[in-house]
Amino acid sequence: MIAVELRKLVLSRRTWVTILLIDALPTLVGILLAVTDIGPRPGTGPAFLSAVLTDGTLFPLAALGIVLPLFLPIAVAVTAGEAIAGEAQQGTLRYLLVRPVGRTRLLVAKLVSVMVFVVLTVLVVAATAYVLGALLLGSESVSTGATSVSGTGLSTQEMVLRTLLALAYAMLCMLGVAAIALFLSTVVRAPLSAALGTMGVLVASTLLLTLDAAHVLQPYLPTRYWLAFVDLFRDPILWRDVERGVLLQAAYVVVFLGAAWANFMTKDVTD
Amino acid sequence: MIRTAGLTKHFGRITAVEDVGLDVREGDIYGFLGANGSGKTTTVRMLLGLVLATSGTIELLGRPMPASGRDVLPLVGAMVEGPASYPQLSGRTNLALLDASGPGGDRATRAGRIDDALGQVGLDGVDKRPVRAYSLGMRQRLGLAAALLRRPRLLVLDEPTNGLDPQGIREIRQLLVDLNRDGTTVFLSSHLLAEIEQMCTRVGVLDRGRLVLQDQLEHLQRPTGRTVIRTPDVGAARALLDGHVEQEEGETIWVRADDPLALNAALVGADVRVLELAPERRTLEDVVLEAAEQSGDRR
Ligand SMILES: Nc1ncnc2c1ncn2[C@@H]1O[C@H](COP(=O)(O)OP(=O)(O)OP(=O)(O)O)[C@@H](O)[C@H]1O
Ligand SMILES: [Mg+2]
Numbered sequence: 073m074i075a076v077e078l079r080k081l082v083l084s085r086r087t088w089v090t091i092l093l094i095d096a097l098p099t100l101v102g103i104l105l106a107v108t109d110i111g112p113r114p115g116t117g118p119a120f121l122s123a124v125l126t127d128g129t130l131f132p133l134a135a136l137g138i139v140l141p142l143f144l145p146i147a148v149a150v151t152a153g154e155a156i157a158g159e160a161q162q163g164t165l166r167y168l169l170v171r172p173v174g175r176t177r178l179l180v181a182k183l184v185s186v187m188v189f190v191v192l193t194v195l196v197v198a199a200t201a202y203v204l205g206a207l208l209l210g211s212e213s214v215s216t217g218a219t220s221v222s223g224t225g226l227s228t229q230e231m232v233l234r235t236l237l238a239l240a241y242a243m244l245c246m247l248g249v250a251a252i253a254l255f256l257s258t259v260v261r262a263p264l265s266a267a268l269g270t271m272g273v274l275v276a277s278t279l280l281l282t283l284d285a286a287h288v289l290q291p292y293l294p295t296r297y298w299l300a301f302v303d304l305f306r307d308p309i310l311w312r313d314v315e316r317g318v319l320l321q322a323a324y325v326v327v328f329l330g331a332a333w334a335n336f337m338t339k340d341v342t343d
Numbered sequence: 344m345i346r347t348a349g350l351t352k353h354f355g356r357i358t359a360v361e362d363v364g365l366d367v368r369e370g371d372i373y374g375f376l377g378a379n380g381s382g383k384t385t386t387v388r389m390l391l392g393l394v395l396a397t398s399g400t401i402e403l404l405g406r407p408m409p410a411s412g413r414d415v416l417p418l419v420g421a422m423v424e425g426p427a428s429y430p431q432l433s434g435r436t437n438l439a440l441l442d443a444s445g446p447g448g449d450r451a452t453r454a455g456r457i458d459d460a461l462g463q464v465g466l467d468g469v470d471k472r473p474v475r476a477y478s479l480g481m482r483q484r485l486g487l488a489a490a491l492l493r494r495p496r497l498l499v500l501d502e503p504t505n506g507l508d509p510q511g512i513r514e515i516r517q518l519l520v521d522l523n524r525d526g527t528t529v530f531l532s533s534h535l536l537a538e539i540e541q542m543c544t545r546v547g548v549l550d551r552g553r554l555v556l557q558d559q560l561e562h563l564q565r566p567t568g569r570t571v572i573r574t575p576d577v578g579a580a581r582a583l584l585d586g587h588v589e590q591e592e593g594e595t596i597w598v599r600a601d602d603p604l605a606l607n608a609a610l611v612g613a614d615v616r617v618l619e620l621a622p623e624r625r626t627l628e629d630v631v632l633e634a635a636e637q638s639g640d641r642r
Binding site: 342 | 354392426431446
C-alpha cells in the first residue's frame with residue numbers, strides 16, 4: 073500500500089507544482105541577493121541569510137530557513153489534510169477499503185507519503201539552492217570551512233553533521249503538522265477544511281507566542297520550538313530548546329495520530 | 344453467500360436499516376429492491392464493512408463481517424453508489440493502482456486481468472485518456488471493470504446500470520447473466536423493477552429500512568388464476584363466458600378460468616376472434632407495492 077501511495081504522490085501533477093512553488097521563493101531571494109549584492113545585516117532576516125553573500129555554499133541552509141517556517145508547513149497541511157478527506161470526497165476511499173486495505177495500513181501509508189513529500193521538497197530546495205549558491209553567490213570561505221552562528225569556525229564535516237541534525241529536527245516538526253492535519257482529515261468531509269483547520273492551529277500558535285498574556289500556554293504551543301534548529305549551529309550546540317522541541321513534537325505526533333487512528337477505525341464511510 | 348440477522352443501523356435519530364435478515368444463496372442473482380432512501384446503499388455498505396452496524400450480524404461467504412474482511416473481501420467485487428477513480432490518471436492506471444493496493448492481486452497476471460476486465464465491460468478500445476475525460480457511462484463501466492478485476496465469487500453492485508444507455512444496460516445485464524452462469528453469485532440493488540424482473544432469480548424488497556419481502560422470483564410471479572384476453576369481439580366473448588368475466592377495459596377482458604387452453608378452444612369454437620390470450624401473472628410491481636402497503640399498515 074505504501075508503494076501505491078508513493079506512486080500516486082509521484083504521478084500527481086500537484087505534487088510537483090507545489091514543490092516548484094515552494095522552491096521559487098528561495099530561488100528568487102538568491103537571485104535578488106546575487107544581483108543587488110545587498111544582504112540583510114547580520115542577526116536580522118532568516119537564519120544564515122546574512123552569511124551567504126560571502127559563502128554561497130551556505131545558501132542551501134538559508135533556503136531551508138526561508139521555506140521551513142511558513143511554506144513547508146502550509147504544503148504539509150494541505151497534503152496531509154487531503155489524505156483521508158480527499159479520498160473520501162473523490163469516492164475512492166470506499167473502493168480502497170473494500171479492496172481491502174486495512175484502515176490502519178491506509179493511515180500509515182498516507183503518513184509515509186506525506187513525509188516522503190517533505191523529504192522530496194527539502195531535497196529539491198537544497199539542491200537548487202546549492203547550485204544557485206555555487207554559481208551566483210560568494211565563494212570566499214570555501215576552503216576555510218563555514219562559520220557557526222556564534223562566529224567560530226566549523227569544519228566541513230561538522231557542518232554536514234549539524235545540517236543533517238537540523239533537517240531531522242525540521243522533519244519531526246513537519247511530522248507534528250502532518251499528524252494534526254491527518255487527524256482533521258479523518259474528521260471533516262472536505263480536504264480544504266482539514267488544511268485550513270491545521271493552518272488555523274499553526275497561525276493561532278504563532279500569534280499566541282507573541283502574546284505575553286499567553287505565557288503559561290507557550291511551552292505547549294506546536295510552533296514554540298520550530299526555529300530551535302538554529303541552535304544546532306551554535307558553538308557549542310545549545311541543546312535545551314532542541315530537546316524540548318523534540319519532546320513536544322513527539323507528544324503532538326502521538327496524541328494526534330492516536331486520535332486519527334481511533335476516529336478512523338470506528339468511522340462510518342458514507343461518502 | 345450473504346446472510347444477515349437482525350441487521351440494524353441508526354444514523355443519530357434516523358433508523359436507516361432495521362432488523363434486516365438477508366439470505367443470498369450461492370448461484371443467485373439477487374435483486375435488492377427499494378424506493379429512494381429505503382436503506383439499500385446503507386445495507387450494502389454494512390455488508391462490505393464500510394459502515395459499522397448498530398446491531399445484528401453479517402456473514403459473507405460464510406465468514407463474519409467486518410471481522411474477516413481481510414480474508415473475504417478479496418473474493419468480492421463491489422460497486423457502491425457509483426464508480427470512483429483518480430480523475431487525472433487513465434482508466435488502466437486506476438485499475439492497476441487499485442489492484443496493487445490490496446491482497447490477492449497477483450502482479451504477474453495484472454496486465455492480462457485488466458485487459459480482460461476492460462473487454463468484459465466494453466471498454467477495450469479505451470486509450471490513455473485520463474478518467475476526467477470519460478463520459479458518465481464510461482466511468483460506470485470502469486467501475487464495473489474494477490469490480491471484476493479479480494474474478495470475484497460474489498459481486499455486490501449498488502445500482503450498476505446507472506447512467507448507461509439502453510444498449511449498455513442490455514450489455515451489462517448479459518454480462519451479469521454470463522458471469523452468473525460461470526458460477527458468480529450476483530447481489531444487485533436497484534429501484535428499476537423491470538431490470539430486476541428480467542434477470543434476477545431471487546428478490547428482496549426493502550421498505551423504509553425493513554425487509555418486507557424475500558423470495559424466489561418465480562414464486563412471486565405465480566399465476567393469479569385469471570386469464571387475460573384481447574379480442575375485438577368483446578360482446579360475444581362476454582356472452583359466451585357469462586359470469587366468469589371479472590374485469591373489462593376496452594378490448595381486454597379478465598376471465599376467471601383454470602384452463603386457458605380450453606378457454607381458447609371455446610372462444611374459437613364460438614367464432615370469437617382472439618388477438619391475445621394468456622394466463623395472468625402477478626407482476627413484480629404488484630408484488631412489491633402490495634408488500635410495501637402491508638408493511639405500511641403494520642406500523
Ligand atoms: N451518513 C448518513 N447520515 C445520516 N443519515 C443517513 C446517512 N446515510 C444515509 N442516511 C439515511 O439513511 C436512509 C437510507 O439511505 P440509503 O442511502 O441507504 O438509501 P437507498 O435505498 O440507497 O436510496 P437510493 O435509492 O436513493 O440510493 C435515508 O433516510 C438517508 O437519509
Ligand atoms: Mg442508494
